[in-house]
Every structure is written in C-alpha cells, then in structure tokens.
Amino acid sequence: xxxxxxxxxxxxxxxxIAVGLFVWAARSGQFDDLETPAVRILFDDDEPRASAxxxxxxPSDQRRLSQDSTRRVPR
Amino acid sequence: xxxRLPARRPTAAVACAHCGLxxxxxxxxxxxxxxxxCNGCRQVRTLVxxxxxxxxxxxxxxxxxxxxxxxxxxxxxxxxxxxxxQAEATTTLGSDRRCTRLYLEGVHCAACVWLxxxxxxxxxxxxxxxxxxxxxxxxxxxxxxxxxxxxxxxxLDRLGYTPHIHRAAGVQEARRSEDRASLARLGVAAxxxxxxxxxxxxxxxxxxxxxxxxxxYAFFRWLSFVVATPVLVFSARPFFQTAIAxxxxxxxxxxxxxxxxxxxxxxxxxxxxVRGAGPIWFDSLAPMLVAALLGARQLQRGAQRAxxxxxxxLRGAAFLEFARKFTGAGPDAPVVEVPLTxxxxxxxxxxxxxELVPVxxxxxxxxxxxxxxxxxxxxAPVPVSAGxxxxxxxxxxxxxxxxxxxxxxxxxxxxxxxxxxxDALSRRPMLLQxxxxxxxxxxxxxxxxxxxxxxxxxxIGPVAVAMEHVVALLVVACPCALGLSVPLAMSVTLLxxxxxxxxxxxxxxxxxxxxxxxxxxxxxxxxxxxxxTVTRWVGDEGALQLARDLESESSHAVAKAFRSAFGQxxxxxxxxxxxxxxxxxxxxxxxxxxxxxxxxRAHVEAGASAVPSAWLGAADAMVAEGLSPVFVAIDGxxxxxxxxxxxxxxxxxxxxxxxHARGIRVRILSGDHPAIVARVAAQxxxxxxxxxxxxxxxxxxxxxxxxxxxxxRTGAVVMVGDGVNDAAALALADVGIAVQGGTGATIVAxxxxxxxxxxxxxxxxxxSARRLRWVVRRNIGxxxxxxxxxxxxxxxxxxxPLLGAVLMPASSLTVVLSSVMTGTFARPxxxxxxxxxxxxx
Numbered sequence: 001x002x003x004x005x006x007x008x009x010x011x012x013x014x015x016x017i018a019v020g021l022f023v024w025a026a027r028s029g030q031f032d033d034l035e036t037p038a039v040r041i042l043f044d045d046d047e048p049r050a051s052a053x054x055x056x057x058x059p060s061d062q063r064r065l066s067q068d069s070t071r072r073v074p075r
Numbered sequence: 076x077x078x079r080l081p082a083r084r085p086t087a088a089v090a091c092a093h094c095g096l097x098x099x100x101x102x103x104x105x106x107x108x109x110x111x112x113c114n115g116c117r118q119v120r121t122l123v124x125x126x127x128x129x130x131x132x133x134x135x136x137x138x139x140x141x142x143x144x145x146x147x148x149x150x151x152x153x154x155x156x157x158x159x160x161q162a163e164a165t166t167t168l169g170s171d172r173r174c175t176r177l178y179l180e181g182v183h184c185a186a187c188v189w190l191x192x193x194x195x196x197x198x199x200x201x202x203x204x205x206x207x208x209x210x211x212x213x214x215x216x217x218x219x220x221x222x223x224x225x226x227x228x229x230x231l232d233r234l235g236y237t238p239h240i241h242r243a244a245g246v247q248e249a250r251r252s253e254d255r256a257s258l259a260r261l262g263v264a265a266x267x268x269x270x271x272x273x274x275x276x277x278x279x280x281x282x283x284x285x286x287x288x289x290x291x292y293a294f295f296r297w298l299s300f301v302v303a304t305p306v307l308v309f310s311a312r313p314f315f316q317t318a319i320a321x322x323x324x325x326x327x328x329x330x331x332x333x334x335x336x337x338x339x340x341x342x343x344x345x346x347x348x349v350r351g352a353g354p355i356w357f358d359s360l361a362p363m364l365v366a367a368l369l370g371a372r373q374l375q376r377g378a379q380r381a382x383x384x385x386x387x388x389l390r391g392a393a394f395l396e397f398a399r400k401f402t403g404a405g406p407d408a409p410v411v412e413v414p415l416t417x418x419x420x421x422x423x424x425x426x427x428x429x430e431l432v433p434v435x436x437x438x439x440x441x442x443x444x445x446x447x448x449x450x451x452x453x454x455a456p457v458p459v460s461a462g463x464x465x466x467x468x469x470x471x472x473x474x475x476x477x478x479x480x481x482x483x484x485x486x487x488x489x490x491x492x493x494x495x496x497x498d499a500l501s502r503r504p505m506l507l508q509x510x511x512x513x514x515x516x517x518x519x520x521x522x523x524x525x526x527x528x529x530x531x532x533x534x535i536g537p538v539a540v541a542m543e544h545v546v547a548l549l550v551v552a553c554p555c556a557l558g559l560s561v562p563l564a565m566s567v568t569l570l571x572x573x574x575x576x577x578x579x580x581x582x583x584x585x586x587x588x589x590x591x592x593x594x595x596x597x598x599x600x601x602x603x604x605x606x607x608t609v610t611r612w613v614g615d616e617g618a619l620q621l622a623r624d625l626e627s628e629s630s631h632a633v634a635k636a637f638r639s640a641f642g643q644x645x646x647x648x649x650x651x652x653x654x655x656x657x658x659x660x661x662x663x664x665x666x667x668x669x670x671x672x673x674x675x676r677a678h679v680e681a682g683a684s685a686v687p688s689a690w691l692g693a694a695d696a697m698v699a700e701g702l703s704p705v706f707v708a709i710d711g712x713x714x715x716x717x718x719x720x721x722x723x724x725x726x727x728x729x730x731x732x733x734x735h736a737r738g739i740r741v742r743i744l745s746g747d748h749p750a751i752v753a754r755v756a757a758q759x760x761x762x763x764x765x766x767x768x769x770x771x772x773x774x775x776x777x778x779x780x781x782x783x784x785x786x787x788r789t790g791a792v793v794m795v796g797d798g799v800n801d802a803a804a805l806a807l808a809d810v811g812i813a814v815q816g817g818t819g820a821t822i823v824a825x826x827x828x829x830x831x832x833x834x835x836x837x838x839x840x841x842x843s844a845r846r847l848r849w850v851v852r853r854n855i856g857x858x859x860x861x862x863x864x865x866x867x868x869x870x871x872x873x874x875x876p877l878l879g880a881v882l883m884p885a886s887s888l889t890v891v892l893s894s895v896m897t898g899t900f901a902r903p904x905x906x907x908x909x910x911x912x913x914x915x916x
Contacts, residue, residue, distance in 0.1 A: 005294060012270065012302065019266045026259040032251065036208040039185040043134065 093120040094142040115145040119235040123190070126197045134186035145235035146181060152228035154397040154414040155240065161224060164241045172202065174216045175224060176241040178388045179231060182211040191236060198222065198230055210384045212241050239396065241388070250383075254376055257313075261369040264310035267302050268361035272880075274299045275358035279877055296355055300348045303357040307341050311364055327515040329558050335518075336553030337364065343546040353543065356550050359879045362887075363555045371891075375562040378569035382578045386828050389578075395467060395819075398433035398483070399425040406440055406477055418483040426476045432469045435482040438462065442658075443473030446606070448599045449798035449818050450488070452746025452770070454721035456607070468799050468818065473631065489799050489820065492772055496824040499776075499806035510561050510855065521552055528870045540872075547874040551865035556858030556886040563894035564850045568843065571897070576830040577840065584810045584826035588844035591739050592790030593782060594837070595804070598745035598755055598768075600797040601814050601834060603721045607636040610702055610722040613693045614715020622673045622707040622717070625664050628654045633705060634662070636719045637673075661705070672708045683711030690716055701754050723758055726835045731759045733838045741765065744775050746800050772800035779804040795834060797821055812837065850897045854890045861886035 025031065089098040092109035093116035103110055111117040123131055135142060154160060165175040179191065188206045191213060195201045200222030206213045215227055231238045278295050281287030287295075314334045321328035340360045347353035399410040401423040410425050415433060418424070423439065426432050432445065444456035447469045456472050459465060465478060467487040484490055525545050532541035565582055572579050579585065599605055612619055626634035628651055654664035661674010663682060672682045676694070680686060686706060690713045694704035702718030734741050743759075743766040745752045752768030767778070782792045794801065794808035802820035805811030813825035815832050822828055829836050865882050868874045 001291075004291070008294075008298060012298070015266060015270060019263055022262045022266070023259040026255050026262060027252075029251070029255060031258055032255070033207045033209065036188060036206065039188055039208050042137070042185060043189045 091116050091144075093117070094144050096144060113144050115147045115235065118147045118233060119145040122233050126193075128190055128193055131186055131190045134189055135184060138185050143181075143183070146237060147235060148232055148237050150229075150232060150237075150397075151412050152225040152232065152238070153412040154417075155224040155228050155238075157414045157417065159416060160240055160396075160414045168216065171218050171220055172216060173219060174214055177213050177215060177228070177231070177238040178241045179206070179211050179213055179236040179238050181236045182206065182208070187236070190234060191231070194227070194230060198227060201227060209381070210388055212384075212388065213238075247384070247387070250380060254373075254380065257369065257373055257376065260310040260313070261373055264306050264361055264364050264369055267306045267310075268364075270302050271299055271358045271361050274302065275876075275880070293351060296348045296351075299355065299357045300345060303341065303344070303360055306361045306364060307337065310369065311337050314364075327511075327518055329510045329514040329517075329554065331514060332518050332521060332552075332554050333363075333558055336549055336555075339546060339549040340553075343542075353539075354547075354876045356546075356876050356879060359550055359553075359876065359883050362880075363553055363883055371559045371562040371566070375566035375569070378566040378573070379582065382569055382573055383580055385573070385578050386580050386822055386825075389817075389822050389828060389830070395431055395433050395489075399427070401425065401477070415484045418480050420480055420482070422480040424478050424480060426471045426478055428471055428474060430471055432465050432467055432471060432476075432478065433483070434467050434478065434480045435465070435487040436478040436480045437464050439477045439479050441474055441476035443471055443476050446470040446472050448605055450746075450772075450800055452597065452599045452798060452800055454599045454603065454605070454607075454747050454751065472635070492799055492803055493820050493823070495773075495776065495803040496806040496820060499803060500824065510557055513557070513855065517554060517557070521549070524552070524866060524870065525549060531870075532872065544869065544872045547872075547879070548866060548869035551869050551874055551879045551882055552862050553883070554858065554862060555883065556861060556890045557855060559887060559890045559894075560854035560858055561851055563891060564847055564854060564897055567894050567897050568847050572843065575836070575839070577836055578828040578830065579826070580828065581826040585840075585844045585847055587791040587809045588793070588841050589848055590790035591737075591793055591810075591841060592788060593740045593742060593792050594734055595742050595744050595779065595782075595792065595794045595808070596834065597794075597796035597798065597801045598743055598752055599721065599747055600816060601795055601801075602727045602743065602755060602759070603723050605721065605797070605816065606639065607633070607719050608639050608722050609636055609717045610720045611697060611700070611718035612715060613690075613697075613718075614707065614713075618707050618709055618714035619717070621666055621669065621671050621709060622715070624651060624666055625654070625662060625671050625673055628664065629656055629662055631656070631662075633703075633719060637717070670710050673705060675704075676706060679706040679708045679713060682708060686713050701751050723755055724833045726833050728759050730834045730837055731761065735760075737838075737841065743767065744770055744778060744794075744804070746770050746772070746775075770800075772803055775801060775804040776807060779807045783807060783809060793837075795837065812840075846897060850894060854893050857889045857893060858886055861889070 089103055089110045090096070091098050091112035093111060096112050098110045098112045109120065111120065123129065161173075161175060164177070165173050167173050181187070182191070185208065188208050191206045192204050194204045200218045200220075202216040202218065204213055204215050213231075215224075217224070217227060228238045274295055278287070278292075278299075281292065311334075314330045314337065317328055317330040318334035321331060337360060340356045340363075344355040344357050344360070347355050395415065397412045397414055398418060400413045400418065401408045402411050403409065418434060424434060424436070428443070438459055438461050440461055442458075442460040444458045445465060446456055447453050447466070449470075450466055450468050459476070464481075465476075466489070467483075468489045482488075482490075485494070525548055528548050529541050529545045532544050535541075565585075568585070569579055569582065596602055609619075623637045626637040628634075650667055652665045654662065656662045657674070657678060661672060661678035663670070663672040663674075663678075665671070670682070672679050676686055676691075690706065693716050694706070697704045697716065697718035700718065700720075702720035705717045705719055706713055707715045707717065731741050741761060743752060743756055743761065745766070745768050747768055749768030752766045753763060756763065756766035770778070779792060779794055782788075791809035793810045793812065794804050795812045795814060796802075796805055797814045797817040799818050799820045802818070802824040805813065805821060806824035810827065811825040812827045812829065813821040814829050814834065817825070817828070827840065861882060865874065865879075868878065
C-alpha cells in the first residue's frame with residue numbers, strides 16, 4: 001500500500017501536465033470558436049478530379065481572375 | 076363596369092438551378108440546360124462549377140439547408156487594397172503573410188463554410204481561409220507578394236458572399252485575450268476541484284471506517300493542500316483584485332464576502348494541515364470557485380460577447396465604406412473604388428442606381444430621386460438633378476448620378492451625428508447589479524454573526540473550538556450561489572434573446588426596461604415599412620398583375636412599389652413590347668395583345684377617353700389618406716387605381732395598444748411632414764399631440780434630452796428607431812433600440828439591436844425583463860435560504876467539512892436549474908413576431 005505515496009504524486013503530475021496543455025490551448029485561442037469545428041466534421045474530402053482541383057489554377061485562369069472578367073459572367 | 080379579363084394561367088414554375096426558387100417566365104431561356112431566377116444565382120452557379128466545387132450543392136442538400144437568391148454586387152473592391160483600411164483588420168504574420176478579418180454577408184449554412192474554406196485551392200497567394208460559422212467572420216491568410224486583397228474580395232463576392240472589412244479589431248482583441256485568460260483559470264480550478272474531491276473522498280472514507288493510519292492521513296492532507304494552492308493563487312486572483320479595488324473605492328462588491336470566505340478557508344485549512352489536526356476545507360474551496368463563479372461568469376461573458384460581435388458585424392455591413400471616384404475628366408472617365416478617407420473636396424464620384432450616396436455634395440449630372448428616410452425620416456422620394464445638394468447616407472433610387480464632393484467621412488452630416496452619438500454614449504452611468512446592493516448588508520450580517528459565534532463559544536469552551544466554529548461559519552456562509560444568481564440568469568436570457576433575433580448589447584437595458592415611462596417611436600422604417608408600396612388597390616386583380624408586369628420593365632420608384640407588392644411570383648404574361656416611359660407621367664406598353672397604360676390621370680387620358688368620375692372619386696379618397704394615386708388602364712379602359720405610399724406595419728397598431736395597456740406613454744417622433752405623421756398617429760390610435768413631425772435629428776435628440784433630464788420621471792425613456800436621424804436620440808435615451816434594417820450609426824448607438832422585422836419585439840423585451848428580475852430574485856432567494864440554514868448549523872457548531880462540501884454544490888445546483896428554466900424570450904410557436912406569453916410579471 002505504500003506505493004500510493006509514489007503513484008498519487010505521479011498521477012497528479014500527469015494531471016498537471018494536462019492542465020498546463022489546457023492553459024496553453026486556451027491562451028492561444030483554440031477554444032475561441034466551438035461552433036464551426038462541429039460543422040466541419042461533416043465535410044468529405046475532395047473527390048479526385050481529372051482537372052487537378054487541388055493545385056494552382058493554370059496561367060490563363062490566373063489572368064482571368066485578376067482581370068475580373070470571364071466570358072459568361074457579366075460585369 | 077369591369078369587363079371580364081380572360082383567365083391567365085401562369086407558366087409552370089421552373090426551379091432555379093442555384094437556389095431552388097421559381098424562375099419568372101420572362102427569364103426562362105429556351106434551350107438552356109439550367110435556368111436561374113436572377114443574375115446573381117447564375118453567376119454563382121457558373122463560378123462554383125468552373126472552380127469544381129459542385130459538391131457544395133450536395134452538402135447543402137445533406138444539411139437540408141435552403142439557399143436564398145445569391146447576391147453578387149460586382150464591385151471591384153479596390154478600396155480594400157488601401158493600406159489604411161486594411162490595417163484596421165489585418166495582422167502581419169512574418170515578413171510575407173498577412174491575416175485579414177472579413178465579415179461575409181450571405182453565410183447561412185454549413186455548406187457555405189465548406190465553400191469559402193476551399194478558396195485557397197483556386198486563388199494563388201491565399202494560404203488559408205477559416206470561417207467562423209457563428210458570426211460569419213473569415214480569417215484570410217494571404218501573401219501580399221502574390222495577390223491583392225481586392226482579388227480575394229472579388230472572388231468571395233462572386234460566390235455570393237459580399238465581404239466587408241471587419242473593424243473594431245483592437246477592442247475585440249482585448250476582450251478576446253481576457254476571455255481566454257478566464258477560461259484558463261476556469262480549467263485549472265476545475266481540474267484541481269475534481270482532484271480535491273477525489274482526495275477528500277479517501278479522507279471521508281477513512282473517517283467513516285473508523286480512522287486512517289497516520290502516514291496516509293498526513294499524506295492526503297498535504298496533497299490536498301498542494302493541489303488547492305494553484306486554485307487560490309492563480310484562479311481566484313480576480314476575486315481578490317475586485318474585492319480590494321472595491322474596498323479602496325469605498326464600495327462593497329459581492330466579491331468581497333467571497334474573497335473573505337476563500338481566504339479564510341485556505342488559511343485555516345493550511346494551518347490545520349501544518350498542525351496535523353483539525354478539519355480542512357480544501358474540497359469546498361475549489362468547487363466554490365469553479366462550479367459556481369467562474370463557470371457562470373464565463374457563460375455570461377460568452378453570451379455578451381456573442382451579442383456584441385453580432386452587433387459589430389451588423390454595423391460593419393451597414394456603414395458606407397467606399398466611393399467610386401472618377402479618375403479623369405468627363406462623365407465617361409474610368410471609375411475606381413476608393414475608401415472614403417481618400418476623397419478630397421472637389422473630387423467627382425459616381426453614385427449608381429440602388430446604391431448609397433457616399434458623400435455630402437452637389438449633383439453635377441444626372442436626374443434621379445433619392446430616398447432620404449434614414450437622414451430625415453421623409454418617406455417620399457425626393458427628386459434631384461444638376462445643382463441640387465445631396466447628403467451621405469441617402470439611397471439613389473433612380474438613375475446614375477455624378478456628384479462633386481463637398482464633405483466626406485467625419486465631416487459629413489452623418490459623421491457629425493455620429494460624433495453626437497459617441498458623446499452621448501460616453502456619458503452613460505453604469506447600474507449596480509442586484510447582488511451588489513445586497514453585498515454590503517450581507518457582509519455586515521456575516522461579520523456580526525461571526526463575532527457572536529466566536530464570543531459565545533469562547534465563553535463555553537476552549538478558544539480553539541470557538542475558532543473552528545467561526546471558520547466553519549465563514550466557509551458555509553460563502554455567498555457563491557449568490558454570486559451565481561445574476562450571471563447565470565443573465566446569460567441564459569441573453570442567449571435566448573439572441574436566438575429570437577434580439578441582440579442585447581448592453582444588459583443594463585434589461586434593468587431599465589423594468590419600469591418604462593415613455594416609448595418614443597420613429598415613423599419611417601420603424602412604424603412603417605420604410606419604402607413605397609401599393610398600399611391600397613381599388614379595381615380588378617388581374618389589372619394589378621398586368622400593371623406589375625409592365626412596371627417590372629422600369630426602375631422608377633413607383634415601379635419598385637408595384638414590384639414589391641408581389642414579391643417573387645412568376646409573371647403572368649409572356650411578352651412585353653413597345654414600352655414607353657414618360658418621366659413624371661407614367662409608362663405604357665403592350666403585354667401579349669393588350670395595351671396597358673399605368674400612370675397619373677393625364678397620362679392615362681392621353682391613351683383614351685377621359686377617366687370616369689367613379690375612378691376619380693376613388694383617387695381622391697386615396698389622396699385624402701396621404702397616398703399617391705396611380706391609374707391602370709387596359710385597352711383604353713381604366714381598370715383600377717393604386718394608392719402608393721409608405722404602409723404602416725401590420726403589427727404596429729397591436730404593439731402600440733399593448734404598450735398602452737401596460738400604462739406606457741407612446742409618442743411618435745419623425746422627420747416626415749407633420750400631416751403624414753398625424754395620419755399615421757390616427758391610424759395607430761394615438762392622440763394628435765402624441766405625434767411630432769418635421770423634426771431634425773438634433774430636434775429628436777433635444778426632445779429626448781428634455782425627457783431624460785426632467786426631475787419628475789417615473790421610469791425609463793425608450794427610443795426606437797432605424798435611421799441615422801435617430802441615432803443621436805437613441806444614444807441619449809435610457810434604452811435605445813435599433814429595429815431591423817437600421818444603419819450603422821443606429822446600431823452603434825443602440826443598447827438593443829433587433830433583427831426581426833417590425834416593432835413587436837418591444838413588448839417581448841419588457842416582458843422578458845420582468846421575467847429576468849423575477850428569476851434573479853428567485854435565485855437570490857434560494858441561495859440566501861441555503862446560507863441561512865448553513866449558518867444556523869455553523870453557529871450551533873454542527874457543521875463539518877463534509878456538510879459544507881455537500882451544501883455548497885447543492886445550493887449552486889439549485890440556482891443553476893432555476894436559471895435555466897427562466898422562460899425568457901420564449902420561441903413563438905407560429906414563428907411570427909408574437910410576444911411571448913409570460914405570466915411571471
């Protein structure tokens with residue numbers, strides 16, 4: 001039963017580390033927004049597409065974006 | 076007299092491919108795979124498809140969300156590139172990255188979060204976009220070397236989310252770090268509390284089983300001391316700070332008895348730990364702090380922050396931000412969007428149809444009419460042409476105008492009013508909380524009891540025992556449930572109000588609403604719809620529909636009135652040809668095979684014979700009501716007369732009656748013509764002297780000032796309005812309420828911001844304020860009952876740490892349950908703006 005003299009302080013030390021992490025997380029703003037992450041888990045990963053959705057847009061599109069005019073979208 | 080019109084079957088409604096609403100027949104393009112109800116929807120759908128984000132629609136379906144028609148402003152957002160404007164909302168991360176906060180309009184479901192956060196995939200130079208679903212503020216991390224903020228803004232706009240630079244970043248940063256710190260304190264206290272209860276469980280078990288062996292006994296006690304120390308040193312600090320600050324100022328705050336209890340508990344228990352004998356109370360100390368105080372205050376802070384942030388966002392979207400400045404001479408020179416600070420006197424700006432006038436100035440070219448309702452309260456549009464002066468904040472209802480800048484930003488009339496508002500706000504006194512009023516009495520009673528207990532027990536037995544009893548008294552008499560009473564009830568009320576669309580920026584308003592003497596109502600936009608609609612119609616229904624279809628070809632103010640009479644219904648005719656608009660007279664055209672003329676008497680008579688006297692009589696009746704009559708003639712015969720005017724809101728009369736029933740004096744303050752104001756007053760059942768018209772914003776402000784300064788006041792003065800001309804008066808009133816559709820200045824000035832239409836929430840507010848006070852009193856009652864019972868036991872020497880540890884959470888739990896069941900701002904079942912049926916007045 002004497003092990004409790006070692007185990008309890010050890011357990012409390014682990015708890016202290018956890019609390020320290022919590023304090024760090026709270027201070028760095030991890031708990032600022034609790035609503036949006038709940039919504040984000042519903043999103044699926046992007047489906048793979050033939051025209052490389054995850055990469056940069058090709059130069060012609062880049063030009064179009066910065067000029068803000070495309071064929072179909074009127075000014 | 077009316078010939079029967081053949082029945083018209085509206086074309087089968089086609090659903091818009093973006094938002095799902097029906098597509099008007101005239102916008103159906105034969106041969107197109109997808110149909111759209113408006114240009115905005117078409118643009119957004121096209122872009123979503125172009126960028127490969129079609130999954131968006133699947134997500135919307137899965138969320139069972141409902142999209143509304145997309146709004147794309149088509150602005151160039153060049154003003155966002157201005158360094159000064161960006162600085163308001165941008166933090167610099169490293170040498171080449173910035174993070175800018177933008178408030179987005181049109182975020183209404185989770186799928187929007189997905190879509191917005193996908194932007195980095197298609198915009199080079201954007202590293203990350205994080206959208207906060209709760210307040211629609213996006214943090215955009217981008218590289219200035221690779222892209223510009225205006226490019227990002229345009230992309231967001233074209234997706235249907237018009238961005239605004241999110242201001243007031245400085246104040247929010249301070250609030251935010253404070254909230255984070257208090258959350259950290261709460262976490263530490265909670266963790267320690269749980270461990271302490273667990274440690275003390277071992278100690279109680281030992282007591283119950285007949286004693287614990289000596290080394291273990293000391294071990295648990297010392298561990299308990301160690302774990303309790305951070306609670307006092309770290310988490311409890313604000314209580315000591317507030318208590319001491321209060322003492323220095325000569326005031327007794329409720330934190331004082333709490334701080335005393337905490338200190339006594341800790342010191343006495345520490346002493347007993349070192350001594351090795353005597354009761355220790357560490358397991359009461361931490362839960363005292365945690366479950367009760369920090370938790371409740373955190374909730375309240377969160378609820379208040381949510382309301383303030385929402386008001387901030389609303390205000391940000393409502394203020395004028397930019398102007399289109401001509402970069403060269405001549406009316407066709409290129410136009411660039413600049414922030415308002417970039418304008419000087421003499422610059423020329425363009426004001427497009429439907430937009431706000433950004434500056435005070437003089438019209439150089441163009442002929443149009445302006446809606447000055449937010450500035451002056453006038454409900455009728457004011458025609459302007461070259462040479463007329465215009466004020467910032469007016470809406471351009473008609474054609475494009477070119478305006479020479481005379482004053483911009485702070486120096487406009489609107490800017491001056493805003494300064495008046497800020498001044499009035501700064502002179503507001505703070506109200507004491509209900510529990511603070513109790514605090515002084517409480518401390519006195521407690522100290523008295525402690526002395527009596529100590530003296531009595533010292534007379535009977537040893538001093539050490541007497542001290543123990545005094546400590547026990549001070550511990551169980553800790554008014555932690557008392558400190559919970561107000562924050563909990565308040566935060567539940569604030570959150571429920573927010574859900575009902577009522578954002579309470581200043582909780583003191585709820586206190587003031589308990590006793591209301593006078594309610595001052597603005598007219599245009601508050602009691603009335605604020606825009607011209609077809610208020611009365613005499614004649615054939617079919618003729619009205621034909622008139623509406625013809626008027627949809629025009630952008631005149633009268634045409635808008637006809638359009639708004641029907642909303643989104645599909646058109647009944649297929650073709651509209653030969654449309655001729657005669658300015659100031661009317662419009663004529665051919666709808667399918669019928670010739671339709673809509674306009675004043677002269678215009679209608681020009682197409683056929685004279686207008687019969689029966690119709691003239693109906694028109695005169697409308698003029699007597701203050702409406703403008705517009706005739707509708709089909710194939711040469713008059714089929715109906717429309718009365719165009721600013722309609723009183725349907726629930727306004729009911730609200731006024733409800734206010735009267737509560738014994739509140741109701742008055743109307745308006746900038747509109749006195750005759751019109753008098754008519755509205757009569758319609759609402761108010762005596763003639765209760766309505767004042769023709770008031771300037773300063774006039775309204777002075778009236779409110781007079782009322783608030785009068786010595787014989789029996790209650791609060793409440794001002795309700797929406798326009799800039801109400802803002803100064805709102806700030807000065809005891810309670811200022813901004814109704815839905817209010818301008819930025821009004822939102823800044825108000826204590827309460829409504830986002831539901833109309834004035835019905837007023838009664839809701841007052842009922843809920845009553846209910847809140849009742850709940851607070853109930854909470855205080857419960858917590859005092861516990862304190863009295865516990866103190867009685869303590870004085871009698873019957874309280875040990877176990878009893879204390881049980882009573883403390885019990886009292887707190889009772890107050891929590893009582894607060895959650897407040898019943899304030901009950902959700903109306905029908906979904907309409909009905910006041911909540913509360914009996915607890």
